Structure formats: C-alpha cells, structure tokens
Amino acid sequence: MSLFSEVSTTDLVTQIARQITAAIVAGQLKPGERLTELQLSREFGTSRAPVREAARLLESQGLVTFSPRRGFFVRTFNATEMRDIYELRIGLELHAGCLAVERATEADIAGLEAQLSLLYQNQKGSQASLETQMFEDFTFHRMLCKAGGNARLLKVYDELAMEMRAGITLIGKLYDDPQRMAETHEPIMEALKKRDGEELREALRYHIAVARDEVVALFHEIEKGA
Amino acid sequence: MSLFSEVSTTDLVTQIARQITAAIVAGQLKPGERLTELQLSREFGTSRAPVREAARLLESQGLVTFSPRRGFFVRTFNATEMRDIYELRIGLELHAGCLAVERATEADIAGLEAQLSLLYQNQKGSQASLETQMFEDFTFHRMLCKAGGNARLLKVYDELAMEMRAGITLIGKLYDDPQRMAETHEPIMEALKKRDGEELREALRYHIAVARDEVVALFHEIEKGA
DNA sequence: TCAATGACGATTGTCGACAATTGACACTTA
DNA sequence: TAAGTGTCAATTGTCGACAATCGTCATTGA
Structure with a gap:
C-alpha cells in the first residue's frame, strides 16, 4: 500500500x-x-x-x-530550532494582531468566534484526534493573522505553521485537554473584540509562550533521551 | 556579452x-x-x-x-505588496531588536558600530553608488536582526530583503542623501547600546516607517503613471 | 473593417538514459 | 585486531528528446 x-x-x-x-x-x-x-x-x-x-x-x-x-x-528539529520557530511566531502573530485590531472586519471577528466554538465542540465527541485539534487550533490563529490584512505576513505564517505541525507530530503528545485548550483562546478573542491592541498583544504573547515552553521542554527531553 | x-x-x-x-x-x-x-x-x-x-x-x-x-x-510588485513587505519588516525587525537587547554580545554591538561608520564613509568618496548604499544599509539592519539570535527569523528577513532590493531597484531613486541616511541610524544604535527595548522599538518603527512611506508613495506614482 | 478560426512556431512538462559520486562492505596488511 | 584500501551497488546530477500546450499571426467570412 x-x-x-x-x-x-x-x-x-x-x-x-x-x-x-x-x-x-x-x-x-x-x-x-x-x-x-x-x-x-x-x-x-x-x-x-x-x-x-x-x-x-x-x-x-x-x-x-x-x-x-x-x-x-x-527535516529534523532540535530544541533550539523549535524555540526559534515559536519565538518568531510570537513576533509575527503579535504584529498581525495589532494590524487586525485596526483592520479586522465584523465578518473576520464573526469567523473567529465560529472557529472558537469549533474548538469547544471538539471535546464533546471526544472523537477529536490530536490531529483534528491541532488543525482547528492552527486555523484559529491563521484566521487571526489573515484578519491583519497582510498577505506577505500570512505567507510566512503558513510556512511556520507547517514546521510547527511537523515538529509537534514528532512529539506525539500535547493538546491533552481540549477544554482548557479552547478556553485559553478566550482572552485573545476578548481583546480583539474590544479592539485593544495592547491587551491583545499580551494575551497572544502569553498564549504562545505557554505553547513554546511546552514544546521546547519536550524537545529537550527528547534530546536528553537520544 | x-x-x-x-x-x-x-x-x-x-x-x-x-x-x-x-x-x-x-x-x-x-x-x-x-x-x-x-x-x-x-x-x-x-x-x-x-x-x-x-x-x-x-x-x-x-x-x-x-x-x-x-x-x-x-516578479512585479505593486504598492500594496510593497506596503505589506515593509509592514512585515517592521514586525520582524522590532521583534529582532527586542531579542537583541537581551542577547546581543559586545562583539555584535561593536560590529554594528563599525557598519554604521561604513555608512558615513560612503558619502566621502561620493563614489558610493545607489547599489553600494543600499547594500551597506541592508547589512546594518541584517546585523541587527542577526544579533537577535534567532536563525529562523533571520532567514525570513533575508528573503524579505531580497524582495525589498528588487522593489527598490524598480524605483531607481531613493537614497539620495547618504549623510542623512547614515544619521537616521543613530537613534537605533543609541537605544541598542543602552539596551532599552522600548526605545529601540520606537526608533526602528520610525526609521522603517519612513522608508515604507517613501517606497509606497513612489509605487503609487508608478501605478498612476502606468 | 472586424471578429472568428486555424495553422504554426516557440516553450513548457515529462521522460528515460548515462556519467559522476557516495557509502558500505569485503579484503588486505601490518 | 585495527587501520587502510579497493570494489561495487545505489543514488544523484545532468542531459537531450519528444509530446503537450500556448500565443501569435495570417486567413477566412460576414
């Protein structure tokens, strides 16, 4: 086959x-x-x-x-590379977020809310595979970047997303609590709806930094094991 | 030939x-x-x-x-694409700057100062072609990004730099006053030496926004003419 | 005159072939 | 035994060829 x-x-x-x-x-x-x-x-x-x-x-x-x-x-990834990737993601997504605060249409925001509700639904059926969760999560963040209205930025973000997916697949775990995962997006959504750039930056920075720390830690474990 | x-x-x-x-x-x-x-x-x-x-x-x-x-x-560029490129550059370079504030070694800073003095020298011989000026300018900003210590970010920056060079070549003018061009880098250098992240962000934001506005304006002219 | 049509040259998409290089393995030699 | 050496299969690097397709331009017909 x-x-x-x-x-x-x-x-x-x-x-x-x-x-x-x-x-x-x-x-x-x-x-x-x-x-x-x-x-x-x-x-x-x-x-x-x-x-x-x-x-x-x-x-x-x-x-x-x-x-x-x-x-x-x-490609193989090591902890440093994953840190760089997530660190760059922080820079990109915060910038996109600031742009989105100014440029996001009501349709953009409605779309993000719909996507967020999808994240919540994922847990109900519990059929939600790691892959589905990951995909829905990435979709949310991609929509946010898209709302920033910068096509070039979005292109970079997409490339980065591929690398993150490849890296995360390598780990295997992560995303163990879908409920909590969905909830952590609320502060982002709130800040965007208020169109408060500074608050959005902080929400995103925290959100992504948590993911970064998890991923990097797991990679360090892998490297120790190997 | x-x-x-x-x-x-x-x-x-x-x-x-x-x-x-x-x-x-x-x-x-x-x-x-x-x-x-x-x-x-x-x-x-x-x-x-x-x-x-x-x-x-x-x-x-x-x-x-x-x-x-x-x-x-x-590739052809239009005004919107150039705006996107410079806008993305702002996001990248500000982020790299913040990282550099924490991570730049003394050697990094010395290198940047040397590069800045190169920018000043360019005007003396007046032999400085537009191309040389552009190259020295880009080198300075690239060194700053490199000092941020994020290889992935630097890769994106390099790609972006290529596009900027291609776009600027299309315009032809720009960089008419080498003296002033060099001087505008001083606030950036100062902020980095003080390792003041917020000040560096502001200096960079202003510096790049000026370039962005010039380039985008010239592209709008081109589009009107065409 | 102008639009539609058809043929033709130029260019891309893909293929199979061959030379060049690499890595592994067996063999020699001390 | 261990290091070095030679051979060989596997794979990449590059090539030239041919079919498929596109754009152009002349031709046709109204």
Whole structure:
C-alpha cells in the first residue's frame, strides 16, 4: 500500500509537494528519513524530474533538507530550532494582531468566534484526534493573522505553521485537554473584540509562550533521551 | 556579452539561482520579463533541468512568479505588496531588536558600530553608488536582526530583503542623501547600546516607517503613471 | 473593417538514459 | 585486531528528446 493518497487535478509538482508534505506532518515520513527520488517517483507513477522539483520546493519551506550528492531528507528539529520557530511566531502573530485590531472586519471577528466554538465542540465527541485539534487550533490563529490584512505576513505564517505541525507530530503528545485548550483562546478573542491592541498583544504573547515552553521542554527531553 | 558573471565552485542549481537573483536585484532583468528556460540554459551552458530547479527556488523566495504551461517571470510588485513587505519588516525587525537587547554580545554591538561608520564613509568618496548604499544599509539592519539570535527569523528577513532590493531597484531613486541616511541610524544604535527595548522599538518603527512611506508613495506614482 | 478560426512556431512538462559520486562492505596488511 | 584500501551497488546530477500546450499571426467570412 502506498503512503500517499490519490491526487486531484492540478500541477503535478505541486501535487507531489502537497502529498509529501501531508506525509511529513502526519508523521508517516519520519524526521531524518531519506527521500529517495526513484522510490518516490515510483510511488507517484512519474519520473524523477517532478519529484526533484517538489523536493526543492519543500526544502525552501523548511520541511526537508538537502545535501548535495546525498539527496533529500525529512527535516529534523532540535530544541533550539523549535524555540526559534515559536519565538518568531510570537513576533509575527503579535504584529498581525495589532494590524487586525485596526483592520479586522465584523465578518473576520464573526469567523473567529465560529472557529472558537469549533474548538469547544471538539471535546464533546471526544472523537477529536490530536490531529483534528491541532488543525482547528492552527486555523484559529491563521484566521487571526489573515484578519491583519497582510498577505506577505500570512505567507510566512503558513510556512511556520507547517514546521510547527511537523515538529509537534514528532512529539506525539500535547493538546491533552481540549477544554482548557479552547478556553485559553478566550482572552485573545476578548481583546480583539474590544479592539485593544495592547491587551491583545499580551494575551497572544502569553498564549504562545505557554505553547513554546511546552514544546521546547519536550524537545529537550527528547534530546536528553537520544 | 552575457548578463551573468562567472561561476565559482558549488552546487550548480544554487549558482544559477544566485546569478539570476543578482540580475534581478540589479535591475538587469526587469519585472514582468519572461525567463525562458532554453535561453537561460544557454547563458549558463547547462541543460534546462538545473535552470528549472533554480527558477522554482526563486519562486519560493518571491523573486519570480510561475504560471503553469507559461513559465517563469520576474516578479512585479505593486504598492500594496510593497506596503505589506515593509509592514512585515517592521514586525520582524522590532521583534529582532527586542531579542537583541537581551542577547546581543559586545562583539555584535561593536560590529554594528563599525557598519554604521561604513555608512558615513560612503558619502566621502561620493563614489558610493545607489547599489553600494543600499547594500551597506541592508547589512546594518541584517546585523541587527542577526544579533537577535534567532536563525529562523533571520532567514525570513533575508528573503524579505531580497524582495525589498528588487522593489527598490524598480524605483531607481531613493537614497539620495547618504549623510542623512547614515544619521537616521543613530537613534537605533543609541537605544541598542543602552539596551532599552522600548526605545529601540520606537526608533526602528520610525526609521522603517519612513522608508515604507517613501517606497509606497513612489509605487503609487508608478501605478498612476502606468 | 472586424471578429472568428486555424495553422504554426516557440516553450513548457515529462521522460528515460548515462556519467559522476557516495557509502558500505569485503579484503588486505601490518 | 585495527587501520587502510579497493570494489561495487545505489543514488544523484545532468542531459537531450519528444509530446503537450500556448500565443501569435495570417486567413477566412460576414
């Protein structure tokens, strides 16, 4: 059986990149694992050329690394890199938040509230997989960034989100209490509704710093174990 | 004569990407211009494969755009995009500045002061081309970001810097008074030496906002003219 | 005159092939 | 035994070729 699900109808390179990305953030391809061009091309039923281009694309997004003459490997993260990623996220999201305070439409805010209620619903069915939780959480924060109205910022945020997902998958746990997870977003929502930039910054800073500390701590454990 | 200078001794794809990048930020390749694979491959004396990979790399960096079945084009910027870029830069650089306040070593600060004196020297010989000025200016700000000690942030900043260079080249003017340009960096330097985060943020915010307003205004003019 | 159509050249998308390089493993030698 | 050496399979780097597609431009018809 193939690791990758079926393709749809767009650019082949993009498709391949998407599929590899999905396999990485889902943890099917493990960090450090080698991506053999020939093997992947057989998986996709193509030649090596589009696979190489897709891999280069992912390299630029930080999901795979590349060594000349050795090939592509699923990127590994260490604690320092994860700290940098979350630290950068703080900078980006606080900035986006300030912009959103000025630019967010009522529709943006309504959308965020809807998304927040989704976070709460996740716990009821308890069917909510770690993956679903993670996705809904990221969606909330992405919507906030989008409300900032800066397309370039959003692009960076999306790349960062991919790396965070890949890193978190590596850990496995996290997100153990969906109820609390949803609640921690309330102060953010409140500050935005009041359009209070300073309060929003503080709420976001705290919220993300907590996540950062958790993730970084877990990575330190992993490194000690390894 | 070739647009591109001679190569050195590393990975071919990287080399090609570097050369195309140089041609773009130097304005030899104009925005909207088509990048024909065959033509470029002849320029470099290679086949199309490495050129394609290099172009895809540049696409991910935002220097060229790509339309399926139509090929690669030097990216065009409009006023909104330039605003977004500078706005994002503000967020990044202020964040990096705050980190630098805590993490910058004495060597970092000494390096920044040396770079600042370079900015002053630029005017003496008056040989200082627009390109040199721009480069020295960017180097200063990059060093500041580097002093923040966040590799991931620095990577984003570098990509952004490329886009800014490409955009500024498109304008042509700017940087007309080297003396004043150097002086405007003093408040930044002062705040960092005092390790006063809030003051540094304000100095940077003002400094970059001025640049942003100039650039965006010039782009609005261009758009009106076009 | 102008819009629609069709053919053609130019360019991209993908492929399979071959040379160059790497890493591993067996083999020699002290 | 341990270090060094040579060989070999596996993989990457690059190439040239061909089919698919796009844009252009002349032609046709009203």
